[in-house]
Amino acid sequence: MTMAFAQFTPALPEIILAVAAMVLLMFGVFRGDGSTRSVTWMAVLSLVIAWFALMSGDMPDGSGGKIVAFNGLFVNDGFGLFMKTLVLLASSLALIMSLGYMRTENMERFEFPVLIVLATLGMLVMISANDLMSLYLGIELQSLSLYIVAAFKRDSEKATEAGLKYFVLGALSSGMLLYGASMIYGYAGSTNFDDLAKSFHGAEHISVGLIVGMVFLFAGLAFKISAVPFHMWTPDVYEGAPTPVTAFFAVAPKVAALALLARVIMSPFGELIDQWQQIIVVLSMASMVLGAVAAVGQRNIKRLMAYSSIGHVGFALVGLASGTNEGVRGVLIYLIIYLVMNVGTFAVILSMRVKDTMVESIDDLAGLGRNQPLLAMAMAIFMFSLAGIPPMAGFFGKFYVFMAAINSGLYALAIVGVVASVVGAFYYLRIIKIMYFDEPVEAFEKPLRTEMGAIMTVAGLFTLFFFVLPAPFLAAAQSAAQALLP
Amino acid sequence: MIVHALAFYLFAAVVVASAVMVVMARNPVHSVLFLILAFFSAAGLFVLLGAEFLAMLLVVVYVGAVAVLFLFVVMMLDVNFAALREGVLDYLPYGLVVGLVMLVELGMLYGAWVTGPEVAMMATSPMPDIAQVSNTEALGQLLYTKYIYLFQAAGMILLVAMIGAIVLSNRQRDGVRRQVIANQVARTRKDAVEMKKVTPGGGI
Numbered sequence: 001m002t003m004a005f006a007q008f009t010p011a012l013p014e015i016i017l018a019v020a021a022m023v024l025l026m027f028g029v030f031r032g033d034g035s036t037r038s039v040t041w042m043a044v045l046s047l048v049i050a051w052f053a054l055m056s057g058d059m060p061d062g063s064g065g066k067i068v069a070f071n072g073l074f075v076n077d078g079f080g081l082f083m084k085t086l087v088l089l090a091s092s093l094a095l096i097m098s099l100g101y102m103r104t105e106n107m108e109r110f111e112f113p114v115l116i117v118l119a120t121l122g123m124l125v126m127i128s129a130n131d132l133m134s135l136y137l138g139i140e141l142q143s144l145s146l147y148i149v150a151a152f153k154r155d156s157e158k159a160t161e162a163g164l165k166y167f168v169l170g171a172l173s174s175g176m177l178l179y180g181a182s183m184i185y186g187y188a189g190s191t192n193f194d195d196l197a198k199s200f201h202g203a204e205h206i207s208v209g210l211i212v213g214m215v216f217l218f219a220g221l222a223f224k225i226s227a228v229p230f231h232m233w234t235p236d237v238y239e240g241a242p243t244p245v246t247a248f249f250a251v252a253p254k255v256a257a258l259a260l261l262a263r264v265i266m267s268p269f270g271e272l273i274d275q276w277q278q279i280i281v282v283l284s285m286a287s288m289v290l291g292a293v294a295a296v297g298q299r300n301i302k303r304l305m306a307y308s309s310i311g312h313v314g315f316a317l318v319g320l321a322s323g324t325n326e327g328v329r330g331v332l333i334y335l336i337i338y339l340v341m342n343v344g345t346f347a348v349i350l351s352m353r354v355k356d357t358m359v360e361s362i363d364d365l366a367g368l369g370r371n372q373p374l375l376a377m378a379m380a381i382f383m384f385s386l387a388g389i390p391p392m393a394g395f396f397g398k399f400y401v402f403m404a405a406i407n408s409g410l411y412a413l414a415i416v417g418v419v420a421s422v423v424g425a426f427y428y429l430r431i432i433k434i435m436y437f438d439e440p441v442e443a444f445e446k447p448l449r450t451e452m453g454a455i456m457t458v459a460g461l462f463t464l465f466f467f468v469l470p471a472p473f474l475a476a477a478q479s480a481a482q483a484l485l486p
Numbered sequence: 487m488i489v490h491a492l493a494f495y496l497f498a499a500v501v502v503a504s505a506v507m508v509v510m511a512r513n514p515v516h517s518v519l520f521l522i523l524a525f526f527s528a529a530g531l532f533v534l535l536g537a538e539f540l541a542m543l544l545v546v547v548y549v550g551a552v553a554v555l556f557l558f559v560v561m562m563l564d565v566n567f568a569a570l571r572e573g574v575l576d577y578l579p580y581g582l583v584v585g586l587v588m589l590v591e592l593g594m595l596y597g598a599w600v601t602g603p604e605v606a607m608m609a610t611s612p613m614p615d616i617a618q619v620s621n622t623e624a625l626g627q628l629l630y631t632k633y634i635y636l637f638q639a640a641g642m643i644l645l646v647a648m649i650g651a652i653v654l655s656n657r658q659r660d661g662v663r664r665q666v667i668a669n670q671v672a673r674t675r676k677d678a679v680e681m682k683k684v685t686p687g688g689g690i
Contacts, residue, residue: 118642118646148654
């Protein structure tokens with residue numbers, strides 16, 4: 001067995017990130033915590049370089065083509081390309097947003113960007129997993145880095161609690177996932193996705209053990225995307241973790257885990273749609289309903305965003321539940337829009353500073369409309385969009401997944417989704433009401449950081465004007481979905 | 487052949503006897519020493535099976551690192567093992583019953599084991615032919631060639647664990663007196679020694 005260098009090139013972005021993480025770690029160790037700013041920018045740079053490597057690598061053409069490397073452990077296709085782009089974008093934005101916070105909260109430590117790069121590496125491994133073993137290693141690499149950054153504010157009791165809670169529950173979910181994987185291996189005789197797909201193709205009967213294994217595998221993955229009933233950790237972790245970390249949690253790991261779930265249910269288990277469809281439908285309904293109802297009573301904006309993200313995962317699962325090409329396309333469009341809306345919202349939350357300290361209560365937003373009209377307008381755009389009110393981008397995200405559900409006959413799911421969406425609109429609109437109609441309390445600090453302003457502006461414009469030019473995004477999502485489901 | 491059988495029974499008997507002693511020994515340091523003996527004999531069993539790499543691994547990793555670590559822990563922590571072991575005799579019958587039930591269940595499971603028809607078709611042997619390469623080489627080929635991707639990913643996970651342990655636990659504490667050699671060297675007799683006039687019977 002000889003190995004040519006050409007065999008490694010499909011994984012070039014991953015290799016670049018791994019090397020970059022180690023180089024940045026060494027650089028940080030020698031230069032001390034004073035170098036956090038430069039390490040952060042270099043980390044962003046390495047994510048960008050990884051993206052260029054991703055884009056310039058030889059890609060399989062159009063639909064269904066894929067490059068399998070490392071003896072079937074690794075796969076690169078149009079779907080992976082699309083998802084990796086989103087993850088790299090989300091991680092870079094989260095890093096840039098963390099700059100100001102780290103400085104003002106006295107948390108400047110060079111390990112933070114290094115851990116974010118390592119978490120991103122784990123996500124890329126997850127997206128490219130073509131085997132249950134690489135799936136698990138990717139998830140662990142990602143999760144371990146996330147546990148650490150959740151507890152990064154060591155002196156805060158809440159952050160430590162968040163990190164510990166996340167770690168204990170995450171370990172439990174990994175256990176379930178591994179149990180499921182071992183059942184699948186035991187009953188199907190392989191861990192490779194392609195072999196599994198072959199063995200299910202036209203199979204007469206599917207053994208019960210295999211179904212049990214699949215359910216456990218899905219339970220582990222549902223924990224990672226925080227779908228109800230595996231969502232319990234989300235509000236506490238989102239509230240306790242430092243805000244830029246929450247911003248990162250809300251976007252990149254969700255995108256990666258949803259990509260992984262989509263690949264697992266479509267590629268090896270694609271033939272077993274009768275078996276998994278009901279699981280995804282139940283997860284989706286429960287997430288949408290809980291996300292809409294439980295957020296109503298929240299006063300802390302980070303907790304509110306946690307419930308909002310649970311609800312949004314439910315909406316994204318609507319698309320997956322349909323199990324069709326159209327559904328996957330809907331999920332991909334949903335993820336682009338979700339990423340932009342959330343990054344924008346967290347940019348506003350990170351700018352909520354009164355008298356040099358962060359505030360997190362929703363009531364602190366009172367009177368923002370008079371004090372800082374532009375910031376309030378950006379927030380209003382994101383809230384309208386999260387609520388799914390046309391013509392904001394959020395409406396189109398929901399529109400495509402609901403259309404996919406209706407076209408594949410899942411009427412009940414679509415109806416529950418629309419009702420949950422209306423209920424959920426209440427708390428998004430309440431934020432707008434507090435901003436514009438309540439008596440002002442303390443004014444936010446005036447000068448916005450430049451990078452925050454830029455992120456907010458771009459995200460706001462995208463959300464507002466998505467309906468003008470949706471075609472390129474639709475086309476990209478279409479070809480990515482085609483790669484997964486030819 | 488007879489030597490082989492004799493060696494097997496010798497090693498097996500030593501493993502079982504020393505394993506019992508690990509649990510029964512009164513002194514925890516003796517327990518750890520018996521544990522080392524058990525590992526050594528188990529390594530001997532692996533050699534008899536032709537798995538020389540696993541045998542070496544057992545000696546290097548378990549005896550060389552893990553057991554010695556246990557020894558340090560046992561010596562450094564003042565744990566009253568006699569108190570921990572109180573009431574063993576009360577629990578022994580229940581333990582035996584549970585153990586017996588599990589053994590019977592395992593036997594029944596083994597008796598009823600059937601392999602699905604698809605499994606034989608699916609199961610591919612990833613291992614190189616054992617007749618051609620030694621098992622160290624076979625393991626090396628699997629780990630560093632076929633599963634190199636997973637091996638490297640596992641390495642990255644260990645790196646993350648290391649960074650995490652340092653980030654979350656290593657901190658600059660206030661009130662810690664560190665040794666500063668320069669200060670020690672710069673100290674003069676005048677700073678350190680004070681002359682006192684002591685009156686007889688008066689004390690200082």
